[in-house]
Amino acid sequence: MAKRLMKGNEAIGEAAIAAGAPNYFAYPITPQSEVAEYLCWRLPEVDGVFVQAESEVAVGNMLFGASASGKRVFTTSSSPGISLMQETISYMAGAHLPVVFVNIMRGGPGLGGILPAQSDYFQATKGGGHGDYRIIVLAPSSVQEAVDMMLWAFDLAEKYLTPVMLIGDGMIGQMMESVEFPDKYREENNPDEIEWALTGAKGRKARICKSLFLNPEQLEENSFLLAEKYKKIKKAERRCELYNVKDDNKIIITSYGTMARICQTAIDELEGEGVSVGLFRPITLFPYPEEELYAEGSKKNIKCVLSVEMSTGQMVEDVERIMKGKKKIDFFGRTGGVVPSPDEVKDKVRKILRIKK
Amino acid sequence: MTSSPTLIFKRPDAMSENVTHYCPGCTHGVIHRLVAESLDELGLRDRAVGVAPVGCSVLIYNYFNVDFLEAPHGRAPALATGFKRVRPDMIVFTYQGDGDLASIGMGEIVHAANRGEKFTTIFVNNAIYGMTGGQMAPTTMPNQRTTTSPAGRDVNKAGFPIRMSEMLSTLKTPSYIARVGVFTPMHIINAKKAIKKAFRLQMEGKCFSMVEVLSTCPTNWGINPIESTKWVKTDMEPYFPLGVFSDPERGDD
Numbered sequence: 001m002a003k004r005l006m007k008g009n010e011a012i013g014e015a016a017i018a019a020g021a022p023n024y025f026a027y028p029i030t031p032q033s034e035v036a037e038y039l040c041w042r043l044p045e046v047d048g049v050f051v052q053a054e055s056e057v058a059v060g061n062m063l064f065g066a067s068a069s070g071k072r073v074f075t076t077s078s079s080p081g082i083s084l085m086q087e088t089i090s091y092m093a094g095a096h097l098p099v100v101f102v103n104i105m106r107g108g109p110g111l112g113g114i115l116p117a118q119s120d121y122f123q124a125t126k127g128g129g130h131g132d133y134r135i136i137v138l139a140p141s142s143v144q145e146a147v148d149m150m151l152w153a154f155d156l157a158e159k160y161l162t163p164v165m166l167i168g169d170g171m172i173g174q175m176m177e178s179v180e181f182p183d184k185y186r187e188e189n190n191p192d193e194i195e196w197a198l199t200g201a202k203g204r205k206a207r208i209c210k211s212l213f214l215n216p217e218q219l220e221e222n223s224f225l226l227a228e229k230y231k232k233i234k235k236a237e238r239r240c241e242l243y244n245v246k247d248d249n250k251i252i253i254t255s256y257g258t259m260a261r262i263c264q265t266a267i268d269e270l271e272g273e274g275v276s277v278g279l280f281r282p283i284t285l286f287p288y289p290e291e292e293l294y295a296e297g298s299k300k301n302i303k304c305v306l307s308v309e310m311s312t313g314q315m316v317e318d319v320e321r322i323m324k325g326k327k328k329i330d331f332f333g334r335t336g337g338v339v340p341s342p343d344e345v346k347d348k349v350r351k352i353l354r355i356k357k
Numbered sequence: 358m359t360s361s362p363t364l365i366f367k368r369p370d371a372m373s374e375n376v377t378h379y380c381p382g383c384t385h386g387v388i389h390r391l392v393a394e395s396l397d398e399l400g401l402r403d404r405a406v407g408v409a410p411v412g413c414s415v416l417i418y419n420y421f422n423v424d425f426l427e428a429p430h431g432r433a434p435a436l437a438t439g440f441k442r443v444r445p446d447m448i449v450f451t452y453q454g455d456g457d458l459a460s461i462g463m464g465e466i467v468h469a470a471n472r473g474e475k476f477t478t479i480f481v482n483n484a485i486y487g488m489t490g491g492q493m494a495p496t497t498m499p500n501q502r503t504t505t506s507p508a509g510r511d512v513n514k515a516g517f518p519i520r521m522s523e524m525l526s527t528l529k530t531p532s533y534i535a536r537v538g539v540f541t542p543m544h545i546i547n548a549k550k551a552i553k554k555a556f557r558l559q560m561e562g563k564c565f566s567m568v569e570v571l572s573t574c575p576t577n578w579g580i581n582p583i584e585s586t587k588w589v590k591t592d593m594e595p596y597f598p599l600g601v602f603s604d605p606e607r608g609d610d
């Protein structure tokens with residue numbers, strides 16, 4: 001298929017259709033309202049479902065109901081809206097239902113701002129709702145990657161029967177890039193072929209989709225089942241990308257999303273100055289590519305692992321945990337919608353290596 | 358001469374054989390049965406999906422032979438909306454208490470009704486929070502004693518009981534909204550008619566439908582079952598009048 005120039009938000013909407021998920025429930029919020037503005041006319045063209053709900057609480061719960069039908073469903077929102085969906089995320093994790101959430105993150109806490117941020121890392125990866133659960137978290141760094149990840153996200157959600165969340169900062173949503181979609185769009189699921197879908201108790205026992213287990217042994221069993229699932233996910237679905245990683249690297253930068261692209265520019269420029277820095281970009285934030293980071297970060301030539309984020313320091317806590325004190329860990333971040341420039345990243349690297357400009 | 362026995366009464370197919378956990382004299386069970394009979398008679402059991410509330414009837418799915426979803430507290434109308442939108446060919450209903458529907462879930466029910474979602478809601482109004490041990494509900498009667506209003510509901514601080522059926526029937530979107538009781542056999546017969554009509558209208562793809570049922574909670578009202586049915590008549594019915602508040606077949610807006 002020919003390449004198309006598209007805004008990230010619209011491409012994400014189109015990608016869901018390509019993934020056989022033309023069922024969208026949403027509530028407007030900057031910086032991703034373009035998804036709804038695109039899908040409100042695009043979905044009727046493909047006989048899809050578009051509902052503008054009364055709140056994000058309702059959005060989450062509409063997805064809950066719709067997902068139980070066996071069809072693929074999704075929403076997009078931004079930080080404050082995602083906070084309101086945490087109720088559903090916990091319930092759907094407990095009930096083993098697939099669903100895809102997209103969080104085009106903006107600055108917080110509270111109403112925060114409308115500019116790009118990465119301050120929802122904890123909420124996404126550590127479980128923003130109640131209970132013993134995790135969700136799969138994917139972090140695209142380009143519009144094309146967001147499209148490819150949407151296709152993958154629905155497969156993952158169905159494979160493991162779990163909520164999946166894409167987290168991108170506001171830039172991913174607003175940026176225009178050329179993208180390619182699959183030639184052939186996936187057909188919608190046929191609920192009758194899905195063994196857990198609620199299709200009416202015709203010629204079979206009634207199916208119940210629930211997260212309530214009043215008997216503690218049964219609730220524990222469900223929690224163990226979830227834990228087992230997360231173990232499998234950690235084993236099979238870790239993804240990361242390395243950039244400029246070589247034996248003369250002195251520093252490894254860990255960074256995800258568009259922040260990682262800014263770091264690439266800084267790395268290229270530093271390389272020209274004879275300062276060698278590698279980039280470790282996690283593509284999956286849960287499961288975190290832990291073994292991969294440890295392997296790269298603990299190499300002899302590495303003096304420091306530097307986490308660069310658009311937050312006051314969230315992923316860095318995982319980096320510290322994974323590196324187990326093996327190397328010095330440092331952090332650089334701007335937040336609230338302030339995007340670090342390559343120069344700021346370069347200055348931080350020079351400071352760590354005590355290089356004078 | 359022996360004639361073969363005629364079956365005159367049986368458990369509806371839509372009901373399972375499990376024994377309910379409801380307290381003696383609680384009318385949740387009666388309402389379950391009316392829903393099951395309606396599904397049977399309209400031939401809807403095997404394409405129905407119920408949405409359970411959080412409240413005493415959270416385990417409703419144990420008593421039905423029907424696919425069921427269990428919603429977070431108050432959110433059943435949102436789940437029903439989601440399901441029905443992607444499967445308009447199926448029959449979807451929510452079963453909700455007054456805390457569930459008129460307090461925490463107020464937003465979800467109002468907007469579902471206003472969008473004219475084609476599902477059916479069975480709204481069980483027993484003027485109290487049963488499951489959590491008898492706290493004040495938005496439908497608790499003025500001066501009614503509950504565990505969070507031990508001196509009786511003070512309308513100056515807690516406001517007056519909310520009349521959901523009247524409120525929803527002010528919406529311009531077509532709907533079927535009725536309030537019924539189950540405190541005498543005659544009322545039970547009328548309640549059944551309303552519930553069956555609500556499902557029929559959904560079957561015909563006509564409109565959102567809700568039947569509010571005045572129900573009892575002897576345990577938390579602190580009176581026996583017989584007094585409870587009397588109390589519905591003497592104390593609840595005057596404030597929550599029975600009747601049809603909106604009916605697309607009557608040409609109501």
Ligand SMILES: Cc1ncc(C[n+]2csc(CCOP(=O)(O)OP(=O)(O)O)c2C)c(N)n1
Pocket residue numbers: 411412413414430453454455456457458481483485486487488489494
């Ligand atoms: C988010 C949330 N808040 C509170 C509760 C606790 N809770 C469970 S049932 C209930 C009230 C139920 O009352 P009602 O809807 O009137 O149903 P009934 O039990 O009387 O049938 C409450 C407050 C909960 N489960 N979830």
Ligand code: SF4
Pocket residue numbers: 378379380382383384385413483487488573574575576577
């Ligand atoms: S507590 Fe009240 S509503 Fe709940 S089962 Fe008992 S009588 Fe019924």
